[in-house]
Amino acid sequence: MLRDLVACERRVHHDLHGDPALRDKVSSFVEMLWSGGMAHEAEILGGVADGDTIVDLRDVPLPLREGATIAAMRSPTALWIAGDRIRHADLLGMPDLIHHPSTGDHWRAGDIKAGSPFAPDRIRPKPEYAAQVGLYAIILEMAGMGDGDAAFVIGSDGELAWYDLGLPKSKSGESWAQWVDRLVVHARRIRDQEAGTRGALSATCGLCVWRTVCRAELDGADDLTLIAGLGRGIRDVLDRVAPTVSDLAALDVAALSRAGGRTDIVGLGASRPQRFQDKARILRTPGATPIARQHLELARADRELHLDIETDPTRDNIVYLFGILERIGRHGPGERRFPYFFAHDLAEEREAFARSMEMLTADPAAPIYVYSAYERTCFRMLQQRHPDVCSAEDVEALFAKDRTIDLYFDVVLPHTDWPLNSNSIKPLAKYLGFKWADADASGAASISWFDEYDRTGDPAVRERIVQYNHDDCVAMIVLLDALIDLPVADPPAWPPARVLA
Numbered sequence: 001m002l003r004d005l006v007a008c009e010r011r012v013h014h015d016l017h018g019d020p021a022l023r024d025k026v027s028s029f030v031e032m033l034w035s036g037g038m039a040h041e042a043e044i045l046g047g048v049a050d051g052d053t054i055v056d057l058r059d060v061p062l063p064l065r066e067g068a069t070i071a072a073m074r075s076p077t078a079l080w081i082a083g084d085r086i087r088h089a090d091l092l093g094m095p096d097l098i099h100h101p102s103t104g105d106h107w108r109a110g111d112i113k114a115g116s117p118f119a120p121d122r123i124r125p126k127p128e129y130a131a132q133v134g135l136y137a138i139i140l141e142m143a144g145m146g147d148g149d150a151a152f153v154i155g156s157d158g159e160l161a162w163y164d165l166g167l168p169k170s171k172s173g174e175s176w177a178q179w180v181d182r183l184v185v186h187a188r189r190i191r192d193q194e195a196g197t198r199g200a201l202s203a204t205c206g207l208c209v210w211r212t213v214c215r216a217e218l219d220g221a222d223d224l225t226l227i228a229g230l231g232r233g234i235r236d237v238l239d240r241v242a243p244t245v246s247d248l249a250a251l252d253v254a255a256l257s258r259a260g261g262r263t264d265i266v267g268l269g270a271s272r273p274q275r276f277q278d279k280a281r282i283l284r285t286p287g288a289t290p291i292a293r294q295h296l297e298l299a300r301a302d303r304e305l306h307l308d309i310e311t312d313p314t315r316d317n318i319v320y321l322f323g324i325l326e327r328i329g330r331h332g333p334g335e336r337r338f339p340y341f342f343a344h345d346l347a348e349e350r351e352a353f354a355r356s357m358e359m360l361t362a363d364p365a366a367p368i369y370v371y372s373a374y375e376r377t378c379f380r381m382l383q384q385r386h387p388d389v390c391s392a393e394d395v396e397a398l399f400a401k402d403r404t405i406d407l408y409f410d411v412v413l414p415h416t417d418w419p420l421n422s423n424s425i426k427p428l429a430k431y432l433g434f435k436w437a438d439a440d441a442s443g444a445a446s447i448s449w450f451d452e453y454d455r456t457g458d459p460a461v462r463e464r465i466v467q468y469n470h471d472d473c474v475a476m477i478v479l480l481d482a483l484i485d486l487p488v489a490d491p492p493a494w495p496p497a498r499v500l501a
Contacts, residue, residue: 001015001187002131002132002134002135002180002183002184002187003128003129003131003132005131005183005186005187005190006127006128006131006183007128007204008199008200008202008204008208009186009190009197009198010197010198010199010200010210010214010217011199011208011210012187012190012197013190013197014210014213014214015210016190016191017193018210018213022210022212022213023209023210023213024208024209024210024211024212025209026209027206027207027444027445027448028445028448029207029442029444029445029447029448030207031448032314032447032448032451033114033314036114036314036451037112037113037114040112040114040156041096041112044112044154044158045058045082045096045097045112053077053078053079053080054078054079054080054081054082055072055075055078055080055081055082056082056083057069057072057081057082057083057084057085058082058083059083060083062085065083065084065085066085066086066087068085069081069084069085069086069098072084073098073100073107073145078100079099079100079101080097080098080099080100081097081098082096082097083096084096084097084098084109086098086109086136086139086140086143087139088138088139088142088143089142090188091135091138091139091142091184092139093109093135093136093139095109095110095111095133095136096110096111096112096154097109097110097111097112097154098110098140099152106140106145106146106147107140107145107146108137108140108146108150108151108152109133109136109137109139109140109146109151109152110133110136110151110152110153110154110160111129111132111133111153111154112153112154113129113153113154113155113156114155114156114314115155115156115313115314116155116156116157117129117153117154117155117161117163118155118161125153125163125176126153129153129163130151130163130165130176130179130180131180131183133151133152133153133163134151134163134165134176134177134179134180135180135184136151137149137150137151137165137177137180138177138180138181138184148165148177149164149165149166149177150162150163150164150165151163151165156314156316163176164176165177165180198223199214199217199218199223200218200223200225200231200232200235201215201218201223201225201226201421201422202225202231202232203424206442206444207444221244222244222245222246223235223244223245224238224239224242224243224244224245224248224276226245226283226421227245227248227276227279227280227283227421228279228418228420228421228422228423229276229279229413229423230276230279234268234272234276237265237268238265238268238273238276240265241256241264241265245280245283245284246280246284248273248276248277248280249277249280249281249283249284249494250494250495251273251277253273253274253277256273277491278417278491279417281491281492281494282417282418282419282491282492283419283420283421284496285419285492285494285496286496286497288419288492289419290416290417290418290419290431290482290486291416291417291486291487291488291489291490291491292415292416292483292486292487292488292489293415293416293417293488294415294488295488296411296415296416296483296484296486298405298411298480298483298484299484300329300330300331300334300481300484301330301365301366301367302328302329302330302365302366303326303327303328303363303365303366304326304327304328304366304367304368304369304477304480305324305325305326305359305360305366305367305368305369306324306325306326306327306368306369306370306473306476306477306480307322307323307324307356307360307368307369307370307375307473308323308325308370308371308375308469308472308473308476309321309322309323309374309375309378309469310323310443310446310447310450310465310468310469311378312447312450312451313447314447314451316346317378317381318343318345318346318349319343319349319352319353319378319382320342320343320344320349320450320465321340321341321342321343321352321446321465321466321469322340322341322343322352322353322355322356323338323340323466323469323470323472323473324338324339324340324356324359324360324473325337325338325470325473325474325476325477326338326339327477338470338473339359340466340469340470341353341355341356342462342466344454346385349382349385349386350385350386350389353379353382353386353389354386354389354390357389357390357394357398360398361394361398364403367403367404367405368398368399368403368404368405369404369405369407369476369480370404370405370406370407370476371406371407371408371425371472371476371479372406372408372409373406373408373409375399376395376399376404376406379395379398379399380392380395383395407476407479407480407483408423408425411483412428412479412483416483416486417491418431425472425475425476425479426442426475428475428479429475429478429479432478432479432482433478434474434475434478436468436471436475437467437468437471438464438467438468438471441468441471445468446465446468446469449461449464449465449468450465453465
């Protein structure tokens with residue numbers, strides 16, 4: 001419950017109080033994560049003790065496991081306990097492991113995860129993991145078996161990472177342990193229906209079983225997160241002056257402005273409310289079309305390279321497909337060619353990376369198009385993993401602004417507005433009339449297909465992955481052509497003759 005609460009409080013509400021008949025089907029990607037997580041857990045548990053005494057309770061029936069855990073913790077020889085179940089009052093935890101160091105009197109609990117234990121900075125704990133293992137620390141402390149100061153996560157690399165729960169989580173000085181305490185209080189209030197909860201439109205919604213229910217709620221409430229790029233944090237600030245999209249569209253933003261680029265809205269400068277208002281107006285104006293806020297300086301080239309890659313974060317971030325859609329000709333559909341490089345394992349990844357770099361660097365005059373900074377990030381990672389293929393300087397030169405154009409961060413996000421709830425490539429390309437060959441196509445689906453291909457070797461599954469990647473590249477071409485023709489215009493006048501509800 002606490003892990004879900006970190007991502008979305010509305011999910012916790014629906015899990016407790018929603019109608020199960022309204023749940024969406026669990027995605028194949030989530031099912032794959034469950035399966036892969038269990039396999040990873042079994043592999044880690046197979047060698048985690050490595051000479052120490054371990055008590056394995058995974059085969060003990062759940063109703064008996066709590067008592068078995070207590071008995072094992074009282075054993076003078078047990079240093080590790082697997083498959084635990086711990087409880088205090090209304091707090092229940094099922095750590096993958098409990099560890100009693102050979103020195104010290106306290107037990108410490110933790111989980112085995114298929115991802116990294118840390119946030120992208122590789123220093124701070126991953127919040128959703130910290131919520132789970134932090135709860136275990138609270139339970140052990142209240143039961144008199146731990147001190148509540150530390151917990152651990154064993155990540156994808158098999159290494160045990162300790163979380164110091166007494167360290168500050170935020171600039172306010174609140175510790176990780178205090179933050180988990182607050183989550184517990186909030187979870188109780190949601191359980192007892194004493195606290196209201198709100199959903200929010202975000203990238204995580206696509207994998208949630210309540211996505212259809214929540215989307216209907218957000219549409220009905222005209223929620224501010226329906227505006228592309230406006231998340232929970234900004235909504236919580238903006239809704240004090242404009243609680244709905246329509247309210248924001250009608251807001252007198254100028255009246256909120258103060259000297260020095262400040263506003264009466266704490267935490268938001270003058271430019272951001274105005275930009276979100278422009279987006280609100282284009283969303284709520286009937287017949288509104290996308291606009292460019294300035295000349296985009298885009299044009300067809302004699303030869304273009306549209307790059308898209310597929311990676312699997314559950315398998316050492318292997319890049320299993322490099323797709324490069326080549327378009328030749330400045331007019332019409334042009335001549336197109338789609339070389340792709342498939343990698344089934346890390347050895348094949350090196351070869352695929354090398355062939356991709358060879359093609360991408362062969363013609364320095366050919367612009368490269370990507371959608372988001374993901375390809376650049378992955379190529380940097382690949383260079384470190386396969387340093388014999390190219391140098392770090394080669395990768396930086398490839399993704400320099402005079403060579404590679406990021407249609408998302410360089411163009412769409414800063415310089416265009418669309419009558420859509422998202423600036424992701426799929427809604428934009430679909431708006432422009434493009435359709436993916438596979439109705440279920442998505443990055444998450446591709447990863448689950450790769451897992452299926454790894455297990456079965458079915459060539460039809462491999463072709464499904466390649467087709468999806470090809471379609472992503474075509475979508476970039478469709479978007480590029482639309483951006484070249486996109487008119488420079490001001491946001492719609494307000495109020496329009498008729499407002500979209």
